[in-house]
Amino acid sequence: MTDQAFSDTLPRAGAGQSRALRIGLRWTLYAVLILFALFYLMPLFVMVTTSLKSLEEIRTGSLVALPRAVTFDAWAKAWSGACTGIQCEGVRPYFWNSVVLAVPAVAISTFIGAVNGYIIAHWQFRGANLFFALLLFGCFIPFQVVLLPMARLLGILGLAGTIQGLIMVHVIYGLGFTTLFFRNYYVTIPQELVRAAKIDGAGFFRIFWSIFLPLSLPIIVVTVIWQFTQIWNDFLFGVSFSQAGSQPITVALNNIVNSTTGVKEYNVDMAAAIIAALPTLLVYIIAGKYFIRGLTAGSVKG
Amino acid sequence: MSDWLGRQIPKILLAPTFLAVLVFVYGFIAWTAWISFTRSRLMPQYEIDGVIQYERLFAAPRWDTAMNNLYVFGTLFIVIAMVLGLALAILLDQHIRAEGALRTIYLYPMALSMIVTGTAWKWILNPGLGIEAMVRGWGFESFSFGWLVDPDKAIYTIVLAAIWQSSGFVMALFLAGLRSVDGEIIKAAQVDGIPTWRIYTAIIIPSMAPIFLSAFIVLAHLAIKSFDLVIALTGGGPGYATDLPATYMYAMAFSRGDLGQAASSAMIMMSVVFAIVVPYLYSELRAKHD
Amino acid sequence: MAPILEIRNVTKNFGTTEILKGINVAIEPGEFLVLVGPSGCGKSTLLNCIAGLEETSGGEILIGGRDMTHVSPKDRNIAMVFQSYALYPTMSVAKNITFGMKVRGVDPATQERKLKEVAAQLQIEHLLNRRPAQLSGGQRQRVAMGRALVRDPALFLFDEPLSNLDAKLRVEMRSEIKKLHARLGTSMVYVTHDQIEAMTLASKIVVMKGGVIQQIGTPSEIYNRPANVFVADFMGSPAMNLIPAKARANGGETRLEIARAGEPPLVLDHAAPAGLPEDVILGLRPEDIAEAGFRSGQQVQTVDCRIDMVEPAGADTFVVSEMGGKQVTARLHAETRARAGEHLPLSFDLGKASFFDPASGDRLN
Ligand SMILES: Nc1ncnc2c1ncn2[C@@H]1O[C@H](COP(=O)(O)OP(=O)(O)O)[C@@H](O)[C@H]1O
Numbered sequence: 014m015t016d017q018a019f020s021d022t023l024p025r026a027g028a029g030q031s032r033a034l035r036i037g038l039r040w041t042l043y044a045v046l047i048l049f050a051l052f053y054l055m056p057l058f059v060m061v062t063t064s065l066k067s068l069e070e071i072r073t074g075s076l077v078a079l080p081r082a083v084t085f086d087a088w089a090k091a092w093s094g095a096c097t098g099i100q101c102e103g104v105r106p107y108f109w110n111s112v113v114l115a116v117p118a119v120a121i122s123t124f125i126g127a128v129n130g131y132i133i134a135h136w137q138f139r140g141a142n143l144f145f146a147l148l149l150f151g152c153f154i155p156f157q158v159v160l161l162p163m164a165r166l167l168g169i170l171g172l173a174g175t176i177q178g179l180i181m182v183h184v185i186y187g188l189g190f191t192t193l194f195f196r197n198y199y200v201t202i203p204q205e206l207v208r209a210a211k212i213d214g215a216g217f218f219r220i221f222w223s224i225f226l227p228l229s230l231p232i233i234v235v236t237v238i239w240q241f242t243q244i245w246n247d248f249l250f251g252v253s254f255s256q257a258g259s260q261p262i263t264v265a266l267n268n269i270v271n272s273t274t275g276v277k278e279y280n281v282d283m284a285a286a287i288i289a290a291l292p293t294l295l296v297y298i299i300a301g302k303y304f305i306r307g308l309t310a311g312s313v314k315g
Numbered sequence: 316m317s318d319w320l321g322r323q324i325p326k327i328l329l330a331p332t333f334l335a336v337l338v339f340v341y342g343f344i345a346w347t348a349w350i351s352f353t354r355s356r357l358m359p360q361y362e363i364d365g366v367i368q369y370e371r372l373f374a375a376p377r378w379d380t381a382m383n384n385l386y387v388f389g390t391l392f393i394v395i396a397m398v399l400g401l402a403l404a405i406l407l408d409q410h411i412r413a414e415g416a417l418r419t420i421y422l423y424p425m426a427l428s429m430i431v432t433g434t435a436w437k438w439i440l441n442p443g444l445g446i447e448a449m450v451r452g453w454g455f456e457s458f459s460f461g462w463l464v465d466p467d468k469a470i471y472t473i474v475l476a477a478i479w480q481s482s483g484f485v486m487a488l489f490l491a492g493l494r495s496v497d498g499e500i501i502k503a504a505q506v507d508g509i510p511t512w513r514i515y516t517a518i519i520i521p522s523m524a525p526i527f528l529s530a531f532i533v534l535a536h537l538a539i540k541s542f543d544l545v546i547a548l549t550g551g552g553p554g555y556a557t558d559l560p561a562t563y564m565y566a567m568a569f570s571r572g573d574l575g576q577a578a579s580s581a582m583i584m585m586s587v588v589f590a591i592v593v594p595y596l597y598s599e600l601r602a603k604h605d
Numbered sequence: 606m607a608p609i610l611e612i613r614n615v616t617k618n619f620g621t622t623e624i625l626k627g628i629n630v631a632i633e634p635g636e637f638l639v640l641v642g643p644s645g646c647g648k649s650t651l652l653n654c655i656a657g658l659e660e661t662s663g664g665e666i667l668i669g670g671r672d673m674t675h676v677s678p679k680d681r682n683i684a685m686v687f688q689s690y691a692l693y694p695t696m697s698v699a700k701n702i703t704f705g706m707k708v709r710g711v712d713p714a715t716q717e718r719k720l721k722e723v724a725a726q727l728q729i730e731h732l733l734n735r736r737p738a739q740l741s742g743g744q745r746q747r748v749a750m751g752r753a754l755v756r757d758p759a760l761f762l763f764d765e766p767l768s769n770l771d772a773k774l775r776v777e778m779r780s781e782i783k784k785l786h787a788r789l790g791t792s793m794v795y796v797t798h799d800q801i802e803a804m805t806l807a808s809k810i811v812v813m814k815g816g817v818i819q820q821i822g823t824p825s826e827i828y829n830r831p832a833n834v835f836v837a838d839f840m841g842s843p844a845m846n847l848i849p850a851k852a853r854a855n856g857g858e859t860r861l862e863i864a865r866a867g868e869p870p871l872v873l874d875h876a877a878p879a880g881l882p883e884d885v886i887l888g889l890r891p892e893d894i895a896e897a898g899f900r901s902g903q904q905v906q907t908v909d910c911r912i913d914m915v916e917p918a919g920a921d922t923f924v925v926s927e928m929g930g931k932q933v934t935a936r937l938h939a940e941t942r943a944r945a946g947e948h949l950p951l952s953f954d955l956g957k958a959s960f961f962d963p964a965s966g967d968r969l970n
């Protein structure tokens with residue numbers, strides 16, 4: 014070996030050492046990340062496997078074991094036979110309640126939010142900022158503070174315990190966020206665009222219809238997902254303002270799980286929970302990007 | 316004339332929302348506030364009778380427990396979720412190969428209803444058949460994990476489930492923040508030979524102060540409103556051990572028929588939220604005007 | 606002929622801040638009026654008031670002799686081109702251009718004909734089906750012009766239409782706009798902060814500062830006889846030299862003395878008109894200070910000056926010499942023998958000189 018070669022190896026030895034260290038660190042990094050992934054996945058895994066086991070197997074087997082014999086009995090029962098108190102029709106009617114509730118509530122609150130956002134962003138008038146501030150503060154109230162008067166009002170309007178009543182409640186308290194979403198999106202559309210359209214002779218509705226709506230697809234998706242998730246997952250309004258027959262699925266799920274009649278059927282509970290979670294999970298899987306955008310937009314006010 | 320009408324259209328269209336907010340938010344708050352100063356029980360009464368409801372509230376041991384629980388739950392939940400979220404964000408920021416998949420996994424609980432989350436964790440934490448039984452099955456016969464039914468520990472199960480649900484969201488917030496730090500500053504630091512951990516502690520994290528603030532606001536807000544999770548996981552029990560202000564309020568309003576207590580506890584909840592949120596929103600709105 | 610646009614005493618406040626402080630301008634038919642001034646002086650605000658996009662706080666705006674102060678933009682018979690072009694992002698180029706006609710209910714055949722005409726004029730026929738996002742900056746600019754042209758308005762309004770283009774394209778489009786004006790003969794109001802644009806395009810220039818008109822005049826009036834030190838400094842590049850000097854009566858004449866650091870004062874005999882106050886500011890453009898022997902005339906005086914800096918700029922060479930505490934720039938030939946640190950005789954063409962009052966900044970001669 015020549016001197017030349019030797020002097021070359023020194024730094025390389027150092028580099029080799031740090032490379033080993035780097036690879037070690039890298040492995041640790043991945044190990045930690047995967048460990049956390051397991052932590053987040055574990056409940057879902059347990060839910061799914063439990064829902065596919067028989068009660069007998071649940072009693073004798075381990076929490077995290079895969080089912081020895083897969084059975085969909087629990088799913089069938091959860092869908093159409095589980096008891097939510099005295100009734101034993103499964104979650105099916107409540108699932109449809111939630112659909113019938115969420116679809117119009119999401120559509121109406123998104124539409125009104127779009128018009129509101131458009132006005133606040135581009136048709137400023139005296140007091141518009143004050144209105145926006147009032148709306149924004151309204152987004153943050155704990156709903157407990159409106160529960161009592163709303164229950165009374167629904168009673169007076171004859172909407173107590175009806176799905177229409179719940180739709181109204183969700184629209185009203187969703188408006189703050191939908192308006193905020195659209196307003197924050199529309200302020201990024203340059204004022205000059207509106208001015209050009211005004212010179213072209215377009216008025217309020219024309220500008221909204223021909224220029225803003227065609228640009229709005231991303232924010233509509235974000236808003237619809239946000240509203241759908243909020244309304245589908247809502248429990249407080251559902252449990253406060255519905256009665257047997259008009260309850261949304263979250264309330265039914267809670268009733269099934271906490272019903273004290275008969276033996277505790279964990280597999281049915283888990284199947285019902287998965288059914289209740291499925292729509293929003295699907296939305297998350299299909300349109301995760303927009304879901305996250307909504308979450309961050311809902312938290313970072315701009 | 317038609318020009319005048321044209322100029323009024325925005326106001327006319329905004330009016331219903333304006334009225335709705337005025338009535339259903341501020342009007343209702345006022346109604347609740349009013350009721351909280353009366354002797355209302357099952358039915359609302361409108362004669363103001365001082366702060367009797369608040370006196371009753373502060374004298375009630377159950378409310379005391381609820382506020383105490385909120386304090387314990389809120390602190391642990393916010394601190395751990397922030398630390399975990401930040402840690403995960405930084406780890407994910409190291410050019411991880413499967414970043415997209417991992418992000419999806421960390422964040423999916425946020426798509427679930429708290430009721431679903433509560434149901435799942437109730438099953439996992441149940442002493443008879445859940446984790447406790449599983450570990451015992453592995454041969455650790457004396458292992459015991461009964462937090463869910465232990466009045467002193469049950470609150471921690473709620474902390475656990477809440478963190479499971481929300482920390483991925485905090486991660487997403489922080490990750491977005493990390494990614495928005497000016498790349499040139501980081502390159503300059505790298506050229507200067509500053510080690511990676513110093514770049515994080517000295518440059519990146521300090522520049523994310525606004526994100527810490529928003530994460531804090533969102534988490535605090537979640538904590539104060541926490542209701543579904545408690546109902547699904549512990550039902551407020553054992554006894555009243557895991558009551559939170561939200562469940563207290565609900566119990567007073569809908570099972571105890573004590574409107575005065577429900578109203579006064581709701582007002583306290585709102586005061587706590589506003590004490591946190593109002594300065595934040597105020598500064599945000601101010602900043603935008605300048 | 607009656608003015609096509611008349612602005613009388615227009616004021617505009619945003620909240621309590623007064624942005625426009627009593628603007629009076631009139632434009633004859635066919636004129637090309639350029640509004641020039643530094644950023645934030647209220648040019649766009651004034652243009653938006655003319656267009657009806659902002660309500661004025663006071664005063665009147667007449668277009669084609671009719672009071673349009675409270676008329677909505679679409680009925681003012683104007684067209685406008687914006688700095689950001691403001692093309693409708695979801696519409697094709699053709700739709701962008703015809704949108705206004707469609708809104709007004711022009712029949713489709715006419716829309717088609719006018720679209721063809723304008724597209725041919727601007728050479729954008731091959732772009733008609735593209736979206737704005739698929740166009741280059743220059744192409745967008747043309748489309749924005751096209752959208753204005755199909756209106757056949759009585760008045761064109763331009764708000765810094767070239768400021769988003771690169772330098773070369775800007776010069777090209779500038780001459781196209783000039784040709785367009787020559788061909789159409791329609792009156793135009795053109796806002797810019799670029800004084801070269803103003804000089805090359807305008808038949809009449811309005812210089813604004815802080816919501817107040819500083820001077821109205823032809824480009825040559827503005828350049829040669831600026832109304833105050835602000836206009837003198839703002840118009841022209843490099844800017845006019847503004848040199849503090851003392852005017853001293855010397856027999857029937859007035860002599861100027863300019864202090865110099867480390868040198869005897871610079872004295873110019875028979876330099877100034879009579880009746881000046883003692884303290885004045887002498888305004889002299891760089892091209893009116895030449896190397897000795899290159900400029901002759903009755904009022905040319907040659908003085909020895911120390912050269913502090915030499916800046917070759919291709920066609921010209923700029924030299925800087927300190928006078929009256931100011932860096933005075935002279936525009937010399939490219940092959941000058943000036944060297945930094947040496948002395949050089951410079952000729953001052955005082956026939957071109959402007960004099961300003963140091964206190965008010967107003968022109969004295
Ligand atoms: N809608 C508005 N509200 C408040 N101030 C404004 C508004 N529009 C413009 N201004 C202010 O008016 C001044 C003049 O603006 P502008 O006319 O856009 O100037 P420029 O001469 O650069 O076009 C600026 O100081 C600007 O901040």
Ligand SMILES: [Mg+2]
Pocket residue numbers: 648649650765
């Ligand atoms: Mg401008």
